[in-house]
Amino acid sequence: MKRSDPGVLGTHTAADVPEPPKVVPVRRYGQWVTTVVLLVITVLVIRSLLTNPRFQWDIVFSYFLNGQVLDGLVTTIVLTVVAMAVGVVMGVLMALGRESRNPVVSGAAALYIGFFRGTPLLVQLIFWFNLAALYPVLSVGIPFGPTLASGSANTLITPMVAAILGLGLNEGAYMSEIVRAGLQSVDPGQTQAAHALGMRKGQVFRRIVLPQAMRVIIPPTGNETIAMLKTTSLVSVIAIPELLFQVQAIYSRTYQVIPLLITVSLWYLLLTAVLSTGQFYLERHFRRGDLRPAEKPFLARLLARRDPLAQPAERKQV
Numbered sequence: 001m002k003r004s005d006p007g008v009l010g011t012h013t014a015a016d017v018p019e020p021p022k023v024v025p026v027r028r029y030g031q032w033v034t035t036v037v038l039l040v041i042t043v044l045v046i047r048s049l050l051t052n053p054r055f056q057w058d059i060v061f062s063y064f065l066n067g068q069v070l071d072g073l074v075t076t077i078v079l080t081v082v083a084m085a086v087g088v089v090m091g092v093l094m095a096l097g098r099e100s101r102n103p104v105v106s107g108a109a110a111l112y113i114g115f116f117r118g119t120p121l122l123v124q125l126i127f128w129f130n131l132a133a134l135y136p137v138l139s140v141g142i143p144f145g146p147t148l149a150s151g152s153a154n155t156l157i158t159p160m161v162a163a164i165l166g167l168g169l170n171e172g173a174y175m176s177e178i179v180r181a182g183l184q185s186v187d188p189g190q191t192q193a194a195h196a197l198g199m200r201k202g203q204v205f206r207r208i209v210l211p212q213a214m215r216v217i218i219p220p221t222g223n224e225t226i227a228m229l230k231t232t233s234l235v236s237v238i239a240i241p242e243l244l245f246q247v248q249a250i251y252s253r254t255y256q257v258i259p260l261l262i263t264v265s266l267w268y269l270l271l272t273a274v275l276s277t278g279q280f281y282l283e284r285h286f287r288r289g290d291l292r293p294a295e296k297p298f299l300a301r302l303l304a305r306r307d308p309l310a311q312p313a314e315r316k317q318v
Contacts (some may be wrong), residue, residue, distance in 0.1 A: 056258070059260075063260060069243070069263065071241065071246060076242045079167065083163075084168075086172065087171025088175055088221070091171070091174070091176040091179050092176075093176075095109075095175075095180040113176055117174065121231065122234055125234060125235060128157065129157070131157050138153050159235075159240050160240060163238060167232065174224060182213035185213060185216045191204055194207075211286070214286045219283060222279030243267060247263065
């Protein structure tokens with residue numbers, strides 16, 4: 001029998017191996033049109049920013065490092081950090097309260113969340129600022145018993161305290177739902193298995209539940225922090241000298257409204273970029289061990305972009 005006989009195993013020649021199919025890329029005309037339109041709009045916007053003299057960029061950057069503006073910037077950062085700390089603490093407490101089997105505790109947590117989410121933040125800030133109208137004297141003591149300490153509400157509730165209470169307690173209502181969603185995302189079977197192995201309740205929460213819940217908690221918490229940074233501008237209505245208040249004080253004298261608003265916007269954009277970068281690395285830290293591919297920053301995706309429709313390498317012929 002000849003070796004070229006197809007009935008004999010292992011006698012196929014290179015001509016008998018089929019060629020790999022040719023991949024024809026899909027024509028994506030919509031993407032090309034969208035790209036061109038976006039590029040044209042970007043060029044027009046940049047041209048307007050650079051050629052319109054009414055933007056007054058020299059004034060914008062002359063106030064960028066102004067002492068009064070920097071003082072407002074420090075106040076904004078302090079308010080953001082302290083209010084978010086209060087919000088996270090209250091959020092954890094209210095989330096645990098909502099999960100409690102005690103109906104009184106669960107109901108009190110639900111009432112807190114419903115009230116602070118159901119009323120505008122601006123109203124809450126003004127309410128805390130004018131608390132002395134309802135309670136001129138604040139006291140701490142035993143119910144129906146002696147008073148341990150007391151003081152004037154006007155002295156205790158300063159504008160800064162009112163701002164922290166308004167921002168922090170309002171944020172706690174939203175953070176409670178974020179924390180509760182993170183805790184509920186962990187499979188209950190893992191907790192039961194850890195208890196079966198003899199781990200204590202605190203160990204289970206610290207080593208099993210919390211690391212997995214943080215993957216769900218961190219992204220919305222980062223968004224809330226960025227939102228809090230911008231929300232601090234509301235406290236200007238109760239005379240807190242934060243960033244926007246200081247800029248308003250300047251342009252009320254100089255009448256350079258637009259350049260100074262651009263200055264404050266640039267500072268907010270810069271701080272938002274810093275917080276977004278920190279959020280990215282924090283998310284990557286808590287995603288360790290996750291089999292899903294981690295999201296890359298926009299610039300890295302743009303530089304590493306390759307054509308997904310590229311033809312595969314030619315098969316090795318035998």
